[in-house]
Amino acid sequence: MKRFFLLLALIIGSHTIHAQIAPYSSDAIIRRCSSKDTLYIVNFWATWCMPCVAELPEFNKLESRYGGAPVKVLLVSLDFKGDNTFKLEGFIQKKNITPEVVWLSDTDPNVFLPKIDKSWEGSIPATVIVHPGKQFKKFIEGSVTEREVSRIVDKVLAE
Numbered sequence: 656m657k658r659f660f661l662l663l664a665l666i667i668g669s670h671t672i673h674a675q676i677a678p679y680s681s682d683a684i685i686r687r688c689s690s691k692d693t694l695y696i697v698n699f700w701a702t703w704c705m706p707c708v709a710e711l712p713e714f715n716k717l718e719s720r721y722g723g724a725p726v727k728v729l730l731v732s733l734d735f736k737g738d739n740t741f742k743l744e745g746f747i748q749k750k751n752i753t754p755e756v757v758w759l760s761d762t763d764p765n766v767f768l769p770k771i772d773k774s775w776e777g778s779i780p781a782t783v784i785v786h787p788g789k790q791f792k793k794f795i796e797g798s799v800t801e802r803e804v805s806r807i808v809d810k811v812l813a814e
Contacts, residue, residue, distance in 0.1 A: 676732070676743055678760035681767035684731060691788030694726045694811055696804060699759070699771070699781045701733045702746045706798050707780040711752055716801040717808075718754045726808060728754035733779060736762075786811050 679687065688695040698714055700707035711730075718728040730752065734743050747756055761767040768775045772794040775781060784793045784807050791811050795803075 676747075677757050679731070679757045681759065681761050681770045684729075684757070684759070685770065688727075688729070688783075688785055689787050692725055693788075694784070694786040694791075694808060696726065696728045696808065697731060697783045697785070698729070698799075699731045699733055699779050699783075701779060702743060703734070704779050708750070710780055710798045710800070711750060713799060713801040713804070715751070715753045717804055720801070720805060721808065724812070726812075730754050730756045732756055732758045734758065736760075784808065784811070789814060 684697065688697060696714070696717055698710075700711070702708065714728050714730060717726075721728070732743055743756070743758065746752075759767065764777050768777055771781075772783060772792075774794060775796060778796055780798055782795045782799050782804070784795075784804065785791065789811060793807055
């Protein structure tokens, strides 16, 4: 009987984990980042990308720095479909990632890359800083630091 309940808990737990990382299409991400009174820092990354993993603490710092400000940090995982449950959730917990993480459900980069930014050639990490209300958008392909991003964010917020 104990084994039955343990198995049941594991099954329920795996469904809970899967539900915590929401799948988003590129169109849904764009809609999600459309509030005119908020600045969005959106990072595209994957668990298998070493430069991506190395910069994740920078986004924890950004979320902490702008807590209470009209700034939202969103991490968009480009991990493969089979990895978006246990592996991704476990990785997020192990690395103590604090910003919200969603999973990009689009599979054709020829479709989703230009929707995010026409200059995106497809490499990751990639970060978009956007403030729809101020008609501001900056796309950075490659690694970023908290200091680099906060300089941009501070300037946009001060305008």
